[in-house]
Amino acid sequence: MAILTATGITKTFGRTEVLKGISFSLEEGQALAIIGSSGSGKTTLLRCLNFLETPGQGVISVRDEVLFDAADPATQREREVRKKRLHFGLVFQAFHLFPQYTALQNITLAKDLLAREQPGYKARRKAIQAENEAQARELLAQMGLAGRADHYPHQLSGGQQQRVAIARALALQPDVLCFDEPTSALDPELTGEVLRVIRGLAEQKTTMVIVTHEMAFARDVADQVIFMDNGVIVEQGDARQVINHPAQERTRQFLSRYAQS
Secondary structure, X not given: OXXXXXXXXXXXXXXXXXXXXXXXXXXXXXXXXXXXXXXXXXHHHHHHHOOOOOOOEEEEEEOOEEEEEOOOHXXXXXXXXXXXXXXXXXXXXXXXXXXXXXXXXXXXXXXXXXXXXXXXXXXXXXXXXHHHHHHHHHHHHHOOOHHHOOOOXXXXXXXXXXXXXXXXXXXXXXXXXXXXXXXXXXXXXXXXXXXXXXXXXXXXXXXXXXXXXXXXXXXXXXXXXXXXXXXXXEEEEEHHHHHHOOOOHHHHHHHHHHHHO
16 A cells, blocks of 8 residues: 555746656655755655645645645645644754754654643643653664763764654654655765664665665665656666666666766
8 A cells, every 4th residue: 555645746946847747656664765866856856745845736645645735725724734744754964953952852842842732731741741751762772872862962973963863753653754865964984874774764664765865775775766857757666676777778877977976
């Protein structure tokens, strides 16, 4: 069963058409890697999936529920879009941790804020906060950061900060976890520790969409690969097949250039 379906997604900035009718589906428990040159539309697609950008046309569905339909204004009300973002967890290129909060607080913040909107919060406030803290500590342990709960971002390495950001995204238990070039802001020696965490999530059958420039990682970890160029999907299919034996000349050219860089 497809957990995520995108159909005919377009996006234009001014006169520049960045996405030109993107369609794909993702099964539950699969990892999808999106590759392509800078400017091909990868990040814009990810931002559309997370409703940080509004597509010009198209439909986005999760578990057969239509979350966005460009032809239906009712699906675009800001209050509804805010709720629908909870279906997706997003890990950015930059870590975007709050510097005034500890690692633990960065992870619990969103859940604490959401809990305040629920009936009966005041009566259960301490219990809810304890539950959120316990979950956050479990996630930190999963990230290999059990001893860093009380550290502030400036006390953490870049790789550690990105792992906290992954834990923060997981805390809301999204249907789909999205990564936007999660290692591009890291030094080479820190890249491996973040990739190992994502590899572990893939082994746990976490549903993921990963925009990445790490070709070997995409080949070995993703179930599917999409190669984008100039706002269109040029080729998509089994990760090893696409990267090892691309069918399209544009894909072959891209992978060849990347191998030589």
